[in-house]
Amino acid sequence: MGPPVGGPEPAAGAVTSRGAMAAAGPRLAAIVLGAACIAWTATPVRHTGLATTALVVSIIAVTAGALRLALSDVPQPEDDYFLAAHVRAWLAFLAVLRLLPWEEIAVAVLLWLEVQHPARPWHTAALGAGLLAYLLAVHNAESGAEHLIGRQAKLLIAGACLLALGAGFAMLPAAGPGAGSTLLRVLAAAAVVAAAALVLPA
Amino acid sequence: MPPVIPNGSEMLPTVSASAGEASGAAGIAVERSEATVRWRPSRHARRLLTLAAAGLLLATITRRPELAGVAAPALLLLGAARPPRPSRIGVRVRLTTTRLYEGELAAVDVAVDDASHDVRWLLQADRGIEPASATAVNGAVARFTFTVPRWGRRRVGSVALVLHDRWRLAEGRVSYTLPAVDCYPHPAVQRTRVVLSRLPNRLGEHSARVSGEGVEFTGVREYVPGDRQRAINWPATTRRGRLQVNTFAAERSQDVVLLVDATSDVGEPGSSALDLGLRGAAGAARAYLDGRDRVGVITYQWGGARWLAPSLGRRQVYKIIDTMLAADAGYARGATFRRLPRAALPPGALVVAFSPLLEQRFVEALRDMRERGFSLMVVDVLNTEPPTRLSFADSAARRIWRMEQQAIRFSLRELGVPVVHWDGDAPLDLPLAPYTRRPLVVRR
Numbered sequence: 001m002g003p004p005v006g007g008p009e010p011a012a013g014a015v016t017s018r019g020a021m022a023a024a025g026p027r028l029a030a031i032v033l034g035a036a037c038i039a040w041t042a043t044p045v046r047h048t049g050l051a052t053t054a055l056v057v058s059i060i061a062v063t064a065g066a067l068r069l070a071l072s073d074v075p076q077p078e079d080d081y082f083l084a085a086h087v088r089a090w091l092a093f094l095a096v097l098r099l100l101p102w103e104e105i106a107v108a109v110l111l112w113l114e115v116q117h118p119a120r121p122w123h124t125a126a127l128g129a130g131l132l133a134y135l136l137a138v139h140n141a142e143s144g145a146e147h148l149i150g151r152q153a154k155l156l157i158a159g160a161c162l163l164a165l166g167a168g169f170a171m172l173p174a175a176g177p178g179a180g181s182t183l184l185r186v187l188a189a190a191a192v193v194a195a196a197a198l199v200l201p202a
Numbered sequence: 203m204p205p206v207i208p209n210g211s212e213m214l215p216t217v218s219a220s221a222g223e224a225s226g227a228a229g230i231a232v233e234r235s236e237a238t239v240r241w242r243p244s245r246h247a248r249r250l251l252t253l254a255a256a257g258l259l260l261a262t263i264t265r266r267p268e269l270a271g272v273a274a275p276a277l278l279l280l281g282a283a284r285p286p287r288p289s290r291i292g293v294r295v296r297l298t299t300t301r302l303y304e305g306e307l308a309a310v311d312v313a314v315d316d317a318s319h320d321v322r323w324l325l326q327a328d329r330g331i332e333p334a335s336a337t338a339v340n341g342a343v344a345r346f347t348f349t350v351p352r353w354g355r356r357r358v359g360s361v362a363l364v365l366h367d368r369w370r371l372a373e374g375r376v377s378y379t380l381p382a383v384d385c386y387p388h389p390a391v392q393r394t395r396v397v398l399s400r401l402p403n404r405l406g407e408h409s410a411r412v413s414g415e416g417v418e419f420t421g422v423r424e425y426v427p428g429d430r431q432r433a434i435n436w437p438a439t440t441r442r443g444r445l446q447v448n449t450f451a452a453e454r455s456q457d458v459v460l461l462v463d464a465t466s467d468v469g470e471p472g473s474s475a476l477d478l479g480l481r482g483a484a485g486a487a488r489a490y491l492d493g494r495d496r497v498g499v500i501t502y503q504w505g506g507a508r509w510l511a512p513s514l515g516r517r518q519v520y521k522i523i524d525t526m527l528a529a530d531a532g533y534a535r536g537a538t539f540r541r542l543p544r545a546a547l548p549p550g551a552l553v554v555a556f557s558p559l560l561e562q563r564f565v566e567a568l569r570d571m572r573e574r575g576f577s578l579m580v581v582d583v584l585n586t587e588p589p590t591r592l593s594f595a596d597s598a599a600r601r602i603w604r605m606e607q608q609a610i611r612f613s614l615r616e617l618g619v620p621v622v623h624w625d626g627d628a629p630l631d632l633p634l635a636p637y638t639r640r641p642l643v644v645r646r
Contacts, residue, residue: 159275166271
C-alpha cells in the first residue's frame with residue numbers, strides 16, 4: 001500500500017520509566033503540599049460548626065484535586081449507547097472531577113478556616129506561602145512546564161517579602177483604640193501590595 | 203499490494219482563511235492561513251486570582267492585615283505578567299490524504315509561525331478514527347498519525363492549537379475542523395484470475411481457444427498462401443516434405459461484472475458479510491484490471507441496484523469502489539436488478555457474485571441470470587451462524603437454517619454455478635484455485 005505518510009514519528013509517543021517518574025513527582029508534591037496546608041490550618045482543631053464544615057470541605061477539595069491530577073491521563077471514552085451502570089458511574093465521577101475548580105475551592109475554604117482561629121500573623125503568613133506553593137505545584141503537575149519556578153524567582157522573593165510585611169503590619173500595636181485603626185492597617189498593607197504589583201517590571 | 207494513493211497535497215484545495223472561518227468549513231484543508239487567536243486567563247491565573255481575592259476580601263472583613271499579605275505574591279505574579287499577545291498568527295494545517303484504505307496510516311501535519319510562546323497541539327479524533335501517535339504534542343511543528351479501521355466516509359475530528367505565554371498565565375486557542383476522509387475497503391489478495399473458455403473478439407492477455415496472433419504455441423498446420431514466412435516450422439517442413447507453419451493462440455480479454463450483495467450485513471463489524479464482500483470485490487477488480495480485462499460492478503440492495511459499466515484502466519478500481527461505497531444512493535438512480543441495461547451486464551461476461559446468500563430474491567436473481575446464459579461464480583462470504591442456545595426449539599431452528607443454506611448452495615451448483623466459501627483471511631486465490639487452473643467452460 002502506498003503509504004501517504006513518511007518521516008519521523010513524533011517523539012512524544014514514547015513513555016519511559018524516567019518520564020513516568022518525572023510526571024509523578026509534581027503530582028506527589030501537589031498532594032503533599034495540599035495535605036500540609038490542611039494540617040497547618042486546622043491545628044489547633046476548633047469544634048465550632050463553621051470550622052468543622054470548612055475542614056471537611058477543604059479535605060474533600062484537596063482530595064478531589066489530587067484524584068483529578070492522578071487520573072488526568074485516563075482518556076474520556078467515546079460516547080456510546082447502552083453503557084453498563086458501573087461504566088456510567090465511573091464516567092460521571094470523572095466528569096465531576098474535571099468540571100469543578102477543586103483547588104480554588106480548597107484555597108478559599110482554607111483561608112476561611114484560618115479566619116476561624118484567633119489572630120496569629122506568622123502562622124497565617126506561612127499558610128499563604130504554603131498555598132502559593134500548592135498552586136504552583138498543581139500548575140507544574142498539570143502543564144509539565146519546566147523551569148517555571150526559576151522564571152518567577154525574583155517575583156516570588158518579592159512576594160515573600162510583602163507577605164512578611166503583611167504579617168509585620170499585623171503585629172504592630174494599634175495606633176489608637178477603635179475599629180478604624182485596624183481597618184487603616186489593613187488598607188495600608190493592601191496599598192503596599194498593590195503598589196509593588198504596579199511598580200515591578202514584567 | 204494495493205495501488206499507491208496520490209498524496210493528498212495534490213488533491214486538497216488550498217484556501218486562505220481565518221481560523222474562525224476554517225473551523226466551520228469541513229472538507230477544506232487549510233494551508234498557510236492567518237488565524238485569529240482567542241486569549242483568556244489560564245487555570246493557573248484563575249487560581250492565583252482566587253487566592254488574591256479571597257485574601258483581600260477576608261482581610262477587609264476581618265480587619266487582619268496578614269491576610270492582605272497572603273494576597274501579595276499572587277497579585278505580584280498576575281500584575282507583573284504583561285506578555286505580548288498577538289491577535290493573529292500564521293498557522294498551517296494539512297491532511298496528507300483524503301483517501302486511504304482500511305488500516306492505512308494517514309497524517310495531519312501542523313505548524314505555527316511563532317517562537318515566542320509555548321505551543322501545544324491537540325488532536326481530537328472523531329468516532330471511527332484511531333490515533334496512531336500521541337494526541338498531544340508540544341512544539342511549533344507536529345505530525346499526528348491516525349488510521350481508519352473500517353471503510354466508509356469518516357470525519358477525522360479537529361486540531362486545537364494552544365499557546366501559552368512565558369509564565370503560563372494566559373492561553374490562546376485556535377481550533378480547526380479537519381476534512382472528512384474516504385476510507386476504502388482493504389482489497390483482498392488475488393493474483394490469479396478465472397478465465398472463460400469463450401472470450402469476446404477483443405485484444406487482451408488471455409489465451410483463447412481459437413488461433414490468432416498471440417505468443418502461446420498451439421500446433422502446426424500446412425502452409426496456405428498468405429501465411430507469414432517467419433511462422434514456417436522448418437523441422438516439420440523437412441520431415442513432411444511440405445511447408446508447415448506454427449499456429450498460436452489468440453489473446454483476448456473478457457468482460458467481468460462483480461456483483462455485490464449489500465442486502466445483508468451479518469457478523470462482527472469489521473469482518474461482516476458486507477465487509478468481506480466489499481474487500482473481495484475490490485481485490486477482484488484490481489486483479490482483473492491488472493489482466494487488461496474490462497471490469498464493472500453491480501451493487502444489489504433493497505429497492506434496486508447501482509451499477510458501473512465495465513471498463514479498463516487503473517482509475518476503474520477507484521470508480522468501482524466509489525460505486526460500492528455510494529450504494530445507499532442506488533435507489534435514486536432508478537435502476538432495478540431485473541431491468542439492468544446491456545451496458546451494465548454485457549452478454550458473455552463473467553459474473554462474480556459476493557454474497558452471504560441470505561436474501562432469497564438475490565438468489566432468485568442469480569438463478570435468473572444463469573438461465574439467461576451468463577457464466578456465474580458465487581463467492582460465499584457468510585462466516586457467522588445464529589447464536590447457540592440450549593433450548594430444543596432453538597437448536598432445531600438452527601439445524602433447519604443450516605439445511606436451508608446447504609440447499610441454496612446445492613441448487614446453485616446444480617445449475618452450474620460454482621459456489622466457493624471465503625473466510626476473509628486467506629487470499630481469494632485459495633477458494634478460486636479449482637477454477638483458475640483451466641478456463642471456466644461457458645454453458646448456454
